[in-house]
Amino acid sequence: MTDLDGRVALVTGGTRGIGLATVRALAEAGATVVLTGRDEAKAKEAAASVSGSGSVSGLALDVTDAKAVSTVVRGVAKEHGRLDIVVANAGIMEDALLGMIREELVDTTLSTNVAGTIHTVQAAARAMMRKRSGAIVLLASIVGEYGSAGQTVYSASKAAVANIALSAAKELGRSGIRVNAVAPGVIETALTAGLSAEAVAENVGKTPLGRLGTPEDVAKAIRFLVSDEASFITGQILGIDGGLTL
Numbered sequence: 001m002t003d004l005d006g007r008v009a010l011v012t013g014g015t016r017g018i019g020l021a022t023v024r025a026l027a028e029a030g031a032t033v034v035l036t037g038r039d040e041a042k043a044k045e046a047a048a049s050v051s052g053s054g055s056v057s058g059l060a061l062d063v064t065d066a067k068a069v070s071t072v073v074r075g076v077a078k079e080h081g082r083l084d085i086v087v088a089n090a091g092i093m094e095d096a097l098l099g100m101i102r103e104e105l106v107d108t109t110l111s112t113n114v115a116g117t118i119h120t121v122q123a124a125a126r127a128m129m130r131k132r133s134g135a136i137v138l139l140a141s142i143v144g145e146y147g148s149a150g151q152t153v154y155s156a157s158k159a160a161v162a163n164i165a166l167s168a169a170k171e172l173g174r175s176g177i178r179v180n181a182v183a184p185g186v187i188e189t190a191l192t193a194g195l196s197a198e199a200v201a202e203n204v205g206k207t208p209l210g211r212l213g214t215p216e217d218v219a220k221a222i223r224f225l226v227s228d229e230a231s232f233i234t235g236q237i238l239g240i241d242g243g244l245t246l
Protein backbone atom coordinates (compact mmCIF):
# COMPACT_ATOMS: atom_id res chain seq x y z
CA MET A 1 0.00 0.00 0.00
CA THR A 2 1.28 3.46 -0.93
CA ASP A 3 2.25 5.45 2.14
CA LEU A 4 1.25 9.12 2.10
CA ASP A 5 1.27 9.51 5.87
CA GLY A 6 1.95 13.11 6.86
CA ARG A 7 1.50 14.45 3.32
CA VAL A 8 -0.89 17.29 2.57
CA ALA A 9 -2.84 17.17 -0.69
CA LEU A 10 -5.18 19.48 -2.59
CA VAL A 11 -7.58 18.09 -5.21
CA THR A 12 -9.50 20.61 -7.35
CA GLY A 13 -12.92 19.45 -8.55
CA GLY A 14 -13.06 16.88 -5.79
CA THR A 15 -16.83 16.89 -5.31
CA ARG A 16 -17.55 13.86 -7.51
CA GLY A 17 -16.22 11.50 -10.17
CA ILE A 18 -12.47 11.09 -10.65
CA GLY A 19 -11.71 13.93 -8.22
CA LEU A 20 -13.67 12.41 -5.32
CA ALA A 21 -12.22 8.93 -6.00
CA THR A 22 -8.75 10.52 -5.89
CA VAL A 23 -9.54 12.21 -2.58
CA ARG A 24 -10.58 8.80 -1.17
CA ALA A 25 -7.45 7.08 -2.53
CA LEU A 26 -5.11 9.71 -1.10
CA ALA A 27 -6.89 9.77 2.27
CA GLU A 28 -6.79 5.94 2.46
CA ALA A 29 -3.01 6.16 2.00
CA GLY A 30 -2.78 8.50 5.00
CA ALA A 31 -2.75 11.96 3.40
CA THR A 32 -4.57 14.98 4.77
CA VAL A 33 -6.71 16.08 1.83
CA VAL A 34 -8.43 19.36 0.97
CA LEU A 35 -10.93 19.06 -1.87
CA THR A 36 -12.53 21.94 -3.74
CA GLY A 37 -15.64 22.56 -5.82
CA ARG A 38 -17.45 25.69 -6.92
CA ASP A 39 -20.12 25.38 -4.21
CA GLU A 40 -18.97 25.39 -0.59
CA ALA A 41 -21.85 23.28 0.76
CA LYS A 42 -21.29 20.61 -1.92
CA ALA A 43 -17.54 20.59 -1.24
CA LYS A 44 -18.10 20.12 2.50
CA GLU A 45 -20.70 17.40 1.84
CA ALA A 46 -18.29 15.54 -0.46
CA ALA A 47 -15.53 15.77 2.15
CA ALA A 48 -17.87 14.43 4.84
CA SER A 49 -18.83 11.50 2.56
CA VAL A 50 -15.30 10.09 2.70
CA SER A 51 -15.36 7.45 5.41
CA GLY A 52 -13.04 8.04 8.32
CA SER A 53 -12.80 11.53 6.87
CA GLY A 54 -11.23 13.30 9.84
CA SER A 55 -8.41 14.27 7.51
CA VAL A 56 -10.56 15.43 4.56
CA SER A 57 -12.03 18.93 4.29
CA GLY A 58 -13.87 20.84 1.57
CA LEU A 59 -13.52 24.41 0.32
CA ALA A 60 -15.19 26.55 -2.35
CA LEU A 61 -13.02 27.41 -5.34
CA ASP A 62 -13.66 28.30 -8.96
CA VAL A 63 -10.43 27.52 -10.81
CA THR A 64 -11.16 30.13 -13.49
CA ASP A 65 -10.41 32.80 -10.84
CA ALA A 66 -6.60 33.06 -10.67
CA LYS A 67 -6.63 35.19 -7.51
CA ALA A 68 -8.95 32.78 -5.69
CA VAL A 69 -6.76 29.80 -6.66
CA SER A 70 -3.69 31.57 -5.33
CA THR A 71 -5.46 32.49 -2.07
CA VAL A 72 -6.82 28.98 -1.48
CA VAL A 73 -3.54 27.21 -2.26
CA ARG A 74 -1.58 29.60 -0.05
CA GLY A 75 -4.18 29.19 2.71
CA VAL A 76 -3.99 25.37 2.62
CA ALA A 77 -0.18 25.43 2.76
CA LYS A 78 -0.27 27.91 5.65
CA GLU A 79 -2.92 26.07 7.66
CA HIS A 80 -1.22 22.67 7.33
CA GLY A 81 2.35 23.93 7.31
CA ARG A 82 3.11 22.29 3.97
CA LEU A 83 1.66 21.28 0.58
CA ASP A 84 3.05 18.09 -0.96
CA ILE A 85 0.49 17.03 -3.57
CA VAL A 86 -1.77 18.94 -5.95
CA VAL A 87 -4.17 17.24 -8.37
CA ALA A 88 -5.52 19.75 -10.93
CA ASN A 89 -8.62 17.74 -11.74
CA ALA A 90 -11.37 20.37 -12.18
CA GLY A 91 -12.64 20.26 -15.74
CA ILE A 92 -15.71 20.49 -17.95
CA MET A 93 -16.70 18.82 -21.20
CA GLU A 94 -19.42 19.85 -23.65
CA ASP A 95 -19.69 18.34 -27.11
CA ALA A 96 -20.30 20.48 -30.20
CA LEU A 97 -19.81 19.75 -33.89
CA LEU A 98 -17.60 22.34 -35.60
CA GLY A 99 -20.52 24.26 -37.10
CA MET A 100 -22.26 24.43 -33.72
CA ILE A 101 -19.39 25.74 -31.58
CA ARG A 102 -20.47 28.91 -29.72
CA GLU A 103 -17.92 31.48 -28.62
CA GLU A 104 -19.13 31.03 -25.05
CA LEU A 105 -18.28 27.30 -25.18
CA VAL A 106 -14.73 28.13 -26.29
CA ASP A 107 -14.39 30.68 -23.48
CA THR A 108 -15.75 28.53 -20.66
CA THR A 109 -13.87 25.40 -21.73
CA LEU A 110 -10.53 27.13 -22.15
CA SER A 111 -10.90 29.22 -19.00
CA THR A 112 -11.76 26.16 -16.91
CA ASN A 113 -9.61 23.40 -18.42
CA VAL A 114 -6.59 25.38 -19.62
CA ALA A 115 -6.42 28.62 -17.61
CA GLY A 116 -7.74 26.80 -14.51
CA THR A 117 -4.94 24.23 -14.79
CA ILE A 118 -2.32 26.93 -15.32
CA HIS A 119 -3.58 28.87 -12.27
CA THR A 120 -3.43 25.69 -10.17
CA VAL A 121 0.07 24.67 -11.30
CA GLN A 122 1.33 28.22 -10.78
CA ALA A 123 -0.04 28.44 -7.23
CA ALA A 124 1.12 24.88 -6.39
CA ALA A 125 4.63 25.62 -7.62
CA ARG A 126 4.84 28.76 -5.47
CA ALA A 127 3.71 26.83 -2.38
CA MET A 128 6.02 23.85 -3.04
CA MET A 129 9.08 25.87 -4.01
CA ARG A 130 9.93 26.72 -0.39
CA LYS A 131 10.37 23.05 0.56
CA ARG A 132 11.86 22.21 -2.84
CA SER A 133 9.64 19.16 -3.16
CA GLY A 134 6.18 18.29 -4.39
CA ALA A 135 4.13 16.29 -6.88
CA ILE A 136 1.51 17.66 -9.24
CA VAL A 137 -0.83 15.64 -11.46
CA LEU A 138 -2.96 17.11 -14.25
CA LEU A 139 -5.98 15.61 -15.98
CA ALA A 140 -5.41 15.31 -19.72
CA SER A 141 -7.40 12.87 -21.89
CA ILE A 142 -6.89 10.43 -24.75
CA VAL A 143 -8.83 12.86 -26.97
CA GLY A 144 -6.12 15.47 -26.38
CA GLU A 145 -3.72 13.24 -28.29
CA TYR A 146 -6.00 11.53 -30.80
CA GLY A 147 -8.81 14.08 -31.33
CA SER A 148 -12.51 13.31 -31.27
CA ALA A 149 -15.32 14.19 -33.69
CA GLY A 150 -17.70 16.62 -32.00
CA GLN A 151 -15.15 17.44 -29.30
CA THR A 152 -12.80 19.93 -30.98
CA VAL A 153 -12.95 22.43 -28.13
CA TYR A 154 -12.61 19.90 -25.33
CA SER A 155 -9.88 17.93 -27.15
CA ALA A 156 -7.88 21.10 -27.80
CA SER A 157 -8.14 22.02 -24.12
CA LYS A 158 -6.84 18.60 -23.07
CA ALA A 159 -3.95 18.74 -25.57
CA ALA A 160 -3.02 22.00 -23.87
CA VAL A 161 -3.21 20.36 -20.44
CA ALA A 162 -0.82 17.60 -21.54
CA ASN A 163 1.61 20.24 -22.76
CA ILE A 164 1.34 22.17 -19.50
CA ALA A 165 2.57 19.00 -17.75
CA LEU A 166 5.59 18.77 -20.07
CA SER A 167 6.60 22.44 -19.79
CA ALA A 168 6.01 22.63 -16.04
CA ALA A 169 7.99 19.40 -15.50
CA LYS A 170 10.95 20.91 -17.36
CA GLU A 171 10.71 24.17 -15.45
CA LEU A 172 10.09 22.78 -11.96
CA GLY A 173 12.30 19.68 -11.92
CA ARG A 174 15.31 21.58 -10.53
CA SER A 175 13.09 22.71 -7.65
CA GLY A 176 12.31 19.11 -6.74
CA ILE A 177 8.74 19.34 -8.05
CA ARG A 178 7.47 16.54 -10.30
CA VAL A 179 4.63 17.19 -12.77
CA ASN A 180 2.81 14.42 -14.61
CA ALA A 181 -0.55 14.00 -16.29
CA VAL A 182 -2.97 11.14 -16.66
CA ALA A 183 -4.87 10.64 -19.92
CA PRO A 184 -8.02 8.69 -19.10
CA GLY A 185 -10.12 6.97 -21.75
CA VAL A 186 -13.86 6.71 -21.18
CA ILE A 187 -14.48 6.73 -17.45
CA GLU A 188 -17.92 6.26 -15.89
CA THR A 189 -18.71 9.64 -14.28
CA ALA A 190 -21.28 12.45 -14.59
CA LEU A 191 -19.15 13.81 -17.44
CA THR A 192 -19.81 10.76 -19.63
CA ALA A 193 -23.28 9.90 -18.29
CA GLY A 194 -24.85 11.34 -21.45
CA LEU A 195 -23.17 8.81 -23.77
CA SER A 196 -25.68 6.74 -25.75
CA ALA A 197 -25.86 2.97 -25.21
CA GLU A 198 -24.45 2.59 -28.75
CA ALA A 199 -21.45 4.82 -27.96
CA VAL A 200 -20.77 2.87 -24.75
CA ALA A 201 -21.00 -0.46 -26.59
CA GLU A 202 -18.68 0.84 -29.34
CA ASN A 203 -16.08 2.00 -26.81
CA VAL A 204 -16.24 -1.22 -24.81
CA GLY A 205 -15.95 -3.19 -28.06
CA LYS A 206 -12.76 -1.32 -29.00
CA THR A 207 -11.22 -1.67 -25.53
CA PRO A 208 -8.96 -4.72 -25.08
CA LEU A 209 -9.80 -4.88 -21.37
CA GLY A 210 -13.48 -5.02 -22.38
CA ARG A 211 -15.05 -2.41 -20.11
CA LEU A 212 -15.28 1.31 -19.41
CA GLY A 213 -12.94 2.75 -16.78
CA THR A 214 -13.98 3.59 -13.23
CA PRO A 215 -12.99 6.70 -11.27
CA GLU A 216 -11.03 4.35 -8.99
CA ASP A 217 -8.91 3.11 -11.95
CA VAL A 218 -7.76 6.69 -12.49
CA ALA A 219 -7.43 7.51 -8.79
CA LYS A 220 -5.06 4.58 -8.17
CA ALA A 221 -2.77 5.75 -10.99
CA ILE A 222 -2.79 9.30 -9.62
CA ARG A 223 -1.96 7.98 -6.15
CA PHE A 224 1.03 6.16 -7.65
CA LEU A 225 2.24 9.25 -9.51
CA VAL A 226 2.16 11.47 -6.41
CA SER A 227 3.85 8.87 -4.20
CA ASP A 228 7.54 8.18 -3.61
CA GLU A 229 7.08 5.05 -5.76
CA ALA A 230 7.23 7.47 -8.71
CA SER A 231 10.15 9.52 -7.37
CA PHE A 232 12.05 9.61 -10.72
CA ILE A 233 9.00 10.05 -12.94
CA THR A 234 8.17 13.50 -14.29
CA GLY A 235 6.81 14.95 -17.53
CA GLN A 236 4.87 11.79 -18.38
CA ILE A 237 1.36 11.47 -19.78
CA LEU A 238 0.05 8.17 -18.46
CA GLY A 239 -2.77 6.61 -20.49
CA ILE A 240 -5.50 4.96 -18.39
CA ASP A 241 -7.81 3.62 -21.05
CA GLY A 242 -7.92 -0.17 -20.90
CA GLY A 243 -5.97 -0.23 -24.17
CA LEU A 244 -8.60 1.74 -26.13
CA THR A 245 -5.93 3.70 -27.99
CA LEU A 246 -3.85 0.68 -29.01
Ligand SMILES: NC(=O)c1ccc[n+]([C@@H]2O[C@H](COP(=O)([O-])OP(=O)(O)OC[C@H]3O[C@@H](n4cnc5c(N)ncnc54)[C@H](OP(=O)(O)O)[C@@H]3O)[C@@H](O)[C@H]2O)c1
Pocket residue numbers: 012013014015016017018019036037038039042061062063064089090091092093112116139140141142183184185186187188189190191192
Ligand atom coordinates in the same frame (compact mmCIF):
# COMPACT_ATOMS: atom_id res chain seq x y z
N1 LIG B 1 -14.83 10.98 -17.30
C1 LIG B 1 -13.99 10.78 -18.32
O1 LIG B 1 -14.23 9.89 -19.18
C2 LIG B 1 -12.73 11.59 -18.46
C3 LIG B 1 -11.82 11.23 -19.45
C4 LIG B 1 -10.65 11.97 -19.60
C5 LIG B 1 -10.41 13.06 -18.79
N2 LIG B 1 -11.33 13.41 -17.82
C6 LIG B 1 -11.03 14.59 -17.01
O2 LIG B 1 -11.04 14.24 -15.63
C7 LIG B 1 -11.44 15.36 -14.84
C8 LIG B 1 -12.60 14.95 -13.94
O3 LIG B 1 -13.65 14.48 -14.75
P1 LIG B 1 -14.93 13.71 -14.19
O4 LIG B 1 -15.36 12.77 -15.24
O5 LIG B 1 -14.71 13.24 -12.81
O6 LIG B 1 -15.97 14.95 -14.21
P2 LIG B 1 -17.19 15.36 -13.24
O7 LIG B 1 -17.75 14.16 -12.57
O8 LIG B 1 -18.07 16.23 -14.06
O9 LIG B 1 -16.44 16.26 -12.13
C9 LIG B 1 -15.85 17.47 -12.50
C10 LIG B 1 -15.36 18.18 -11.26
O10 LIG B 1 -14.81 19.44 -11.66
C11 LIG B 1 -15.36 20.47 -10.86
N3 LIG B 1 -15.39 21.73 -11.61
C12 LIG B 1 -15.92 21.98 -12.82
N4 LIG B 1 -15.71 23.25 -13.17
C13 LIG B 1 -15.02 23.83 -12.15
C14 LIG B 1 -14.50 25.12 -11.91
N5 LIG B 1 -14.65 26.13 -12.79
N6 LIG B 1 -13.83 25.36 -10.76
C15 LIG B 1 -13.66 24.37 -9.86
N7 LIG B 1 -14.14 23.12 -10.01
C16 LIG B 1 -14.81 22.85 -11.15
C17 LIG B 1 -16.73 19.95 -10.45
O11 LIG B 1 -17.09 20.53 -9.22
P3 LIG B 1 -18.43 21.39 -8.94
O12 LIG B 1 -19.40 21.14 -10.07
O13 LIG B 1 -18.89 20.90 -7.62
O14 LIG B 1 -17.91 22.79 -8.92
C18 LIG B 1 -16.45 18.46 -10.26
O15 LIG B 1 -15.96 18.22 -8.95
C19 LIG B 1 -11.81 16.48 -15.84
O16 LIG B 1 -10.71 17.34 -15.99
C20 LIG B 1 -12.05 15.71 -17.13
O17 LIG B 1 -11.84 16.49 -18.28
C21 LIG B 1 -12.47 12.70 -17.64
